[in-house]
Amino acid sequence: MREALVLAGYAREVVVVHRRDRFRASGTLLGRARGEPKISFLAEMVVEEVLGGHSVEGVRVRHAKTGGASVLDVAGLFVAIGYEPHLGPFAGLLETDGGGYVILKKGTMTSVPGVFAAGDVADRRYRQTATAVGDGCKASMDAQGWLEKQGGAGRLLGT
């Protein structure tokens, strides 16, 4: 809903294609989107194919239950399918919350001593470049402090 509202500030028309008949967005956001005349909704539909040559000229959508297909004449497609923290090799090793975000224990320290997390992977709320950069700074300081406590290895990192 947030992305649709942003797009409505620039586009003539925004069609939200959603595979279910319900939305997980907050009531406030959903209310704002529903109240925006430029936004319309296609529920229980999935985008099956993007049509066009050098640019998007349409999308083929299919009803999730009936299987019926139709074509939407649109000039752009923006995919907004939510967030999934990508833990890579740390998946399953670090404690995470219900949404898969790394839980921080002390400062930027994770549930595994000596492993620190910064940025979007541990930030369910802000997920911004500026906050990620600050987290990175904090994590490097925490890592250095932790290494120093382990026996002075942190001195190798500089100050």
Ligand SMILES: Cc1cc2nc3c(=O)[nH]c(=O)nc-3n(C[C@H](O)[C@H](O)[C@H](O)COP(=O)(O)OP(=O)(O)OC[C@H]3O[C@@H](n4cnc5c(N)ncnc54)[C@H](O)[C@@H]3O)c2cc1C
């Ligand atoms: C469309 C869009 C628009 C945005 N606009 C803004 C904006 O205007 N202003 C703003 O402040 N923020 C914006 N953001 C958010 C911002 O991009 C993020 O908050 C920020 O990039 C988070 O930084 P990060 O270092 O935590 O994660 P990322 O930038 O995602 O960096 C993680 C890195 O880790 C790498 N990686 C993943 N797995 C592994 C692995 N196993 N091994 C090695 N490397 C790996 C990835 O390739 C990636 O390079 C936007 C995000 C999106 C998607």
